[in-house]
Amino acid sequence: MKLLAMTLLIGLLIDRCTESGSEVVSPDTVLIRTGTSFGMCVGYCQYEYVLQGTTVTLTQRTNGDPRQHPAKTCQFTLNAGVQNQLLTLINFRRFSQQPTTIGCPDCADGGAEYIELQVGEEKHRVTFDYGRTIPGFEPLVDLLRQQRTQFKSCN
Structure with missing residues (x-):
């Protein structure tokens, strides 16, 4: 009986630790997409960043005529230290409990x-008001914004 109680207690403690802190995630299994968009915009209005490992792929799109502003895609290299920071900030279980829309994006x-x-x-995916x-x-939102600022556009 004591063994069963101890096993349940340890399991509960482990579960609580993973809820409040970050999960251990492997860089090979994590994909982060982040971006911005503006509906009433001329030129390139949509910026999507895909972070996988230390590779950042940026795609820029227009809301208008794609013949005037064809989609652009380019790649950058993410600093390994920044990649590690991002991985420590990810708690997928908590993140997946967030609403898909916050505010009025x-x-x-x-x-x-x-x-x-x-x-x-x-x-x-969570979509929210620009600047919120x-x-x-x-910390995750701030670090991703810093990376979007660093890799502003494809030339």
Whole structure:
């Protein structure tokens, strides 16, 4: 009986630790998509960044005529230290409990931001007002914004 009680207690403690802290995720199994968009915009209005390992792929798109502004795609290399920081900030279980939309993204042309985390086959996207944040995930939002600023556009 004592062994059963001890096993249950240890299992409960382990579960609580993974809920409050970050999960251990492998860089090979994590895909991060983040980006911005503005509905009432001329030129390149949609920026999507896909971070996989230390590779960042940026795709720029227009809301208008793609013949005037064809989609552009380019790649950058993410600093391994930044990659490790991102991995420590990911708690997929907590993130997947967030609503898919926060606020009123791009209402009155205020713009929208999103973050999508994919771990293995599971993925969850949260879209929110440009310049705002996802409550409880401020460090992740801030670090991804820094990376988007660093890799602003394809030449």
